[in-house]
Amino acid sequence: MIKVNAIGQTCPIPVIMTKNALKEITEGSIEVTIDNKISKENIEKFSKEMGFSFSTREENGVFFILINKTPSETFPYNNTSNIENNTVIIIASDKMGDGETSLGETLMKGFIYTLTEMEVLPQAILFYNRGVFLTASNETTIKDLKLLEERGVEILSCGACLNFYHLENTISVGSITNMYNIIDKQMKATKVIRP
Template sequence: MIKIDAIGQICPMPIIMTKNALKEISEGTIEISVDNKISKENIEKFAHEMNFHYLTEEKDNLFFIQITKTLTNKVENKKSNDTVIVIDSDKMGQGDDALGETLMKGFIYTLTEIEELPKAILFYNRGVFLTSLIKSSVKDLLSLQERGVEILSCGACINFYNLEDKLSVGSTTNMYNIVTKQLSANKVIKP
């Protein structure tokens, strides 16, 4: 049995560690340990969605989740689809700015760890800071671009924020293209 220690790790790392460990084996059991209920529930939900058998044990305020992968588990491995993600801020959600920045960084990083990639990611308004000034996001977006995801930033927004010579990933686009990409997508996601 492979054991993974995710104690002290924050979202999305426990689920990514689990996914990566399962990817390394064709069949067998892994055990991942976490120290919070949210991580436990996320891993259980992941195991359920992937049709893996799992068993959870709680001991001393820690959770130990054993996941068994067999050759008969049905797992879809889609490489890409017609989903478009639109990002209009360098923060995710309303409320505390520092939390919002952490969530957005986690969202973009998590995209690099999933199999089913979006067709394109459209950045506008303060979202263009993620394609220019926020280096950790640029690195993750470059990884997605290398895997075929189209990265597009609103040209008017780049100009408004004086980022013309700071764009580090993808290319600029216009509102017409932003609208038509969303209209032709089978799904549009806004984090």
Template sequence: MSMIKVDARGLGCPQPVIVTKRALDSMAEGMVTTLVDNAVSKENVVKFASNCGYGVRVEEESGDFSITILKGTPGEEEEVGQLTGSVYLITGDTLGRGDAQLGALLMKAFFVSLQEIQPKRIFLLNSAVKLATASSPVLEAINQLKQKGTQIMSCGTCLDFYGLKEQLAVGEVTNMYVILEGLNGPDRVITL
């Protein structure tokens, strides 16, 4: 069994996920242990590994996290997460170009209507991360989607840029690598 250690301490988002993926890609089966020095990196690596269907174990020691990922026989991870559905990439807190007030009304109508479609995943980028915060005019609709099983994922860099990470009220923080992976998957992608 192959064993690889990856030291991703001090690396910024999404580098810990990328170096972990490269290590996993380099082996048919085996174990990768990734070291990270913050909770966000830990969560991102764990989400990536879990979404790929790998076994994951996390240990904390002196503020660092050791994430052990077990990659089984080839093809095992491909059977997990191959559900098809729609993925929405939303890049603004209003819908369309033009009047901002009209755009806010259209966004609210969009999320109410989206209840009938039930997408698999919604990625929020740039100012769209505001839609998942406590003061969002569409928070109730997004919460309903999440309760029905839609993954709501907000860009961590975007939340930091707008100073909103502590105000995130629904869904989870993610990184650009996970977003790109979701956009390149088997699901249909709709961008707003």
């Protein structure tokens, strides 16, 4: 049995740790230990969506989730290409949502990190307005975006936006593009995602 200690971790890390542990085995069990009720519910939901049987017990505020995997159970993306041909993600800000700035920045970092753990990836990620800070000055997101680029995702940043924020010489991942290309990519996409 593989034991996954996710105590002290916040979502999406416990789900990603669970997913990675399940990928390591073709058959058997893993036990996830977590001290966060929301993470517990997310791991249970993930297990259910994947078709894995599981049971949960609680001891003094700590949850132990036992997940069982049989050889016939596989991840749903195993038989598909890792690039979703016409999916484009557009990121127009260095934060996610309209609430508290620090929370929004944390959510955006979490969103980009979680993309690196997905089985199926978008064709391209387009950055404009304050989104270009994520490709030019944010070391955490630059590292994750480089991983996505290595896996075949096109990373494009708006040149006019980089110039406006005086970041044109600091772009660290992907390439510089223009509004025509940004619109063209979205018009040709079958799915556009905006976090």
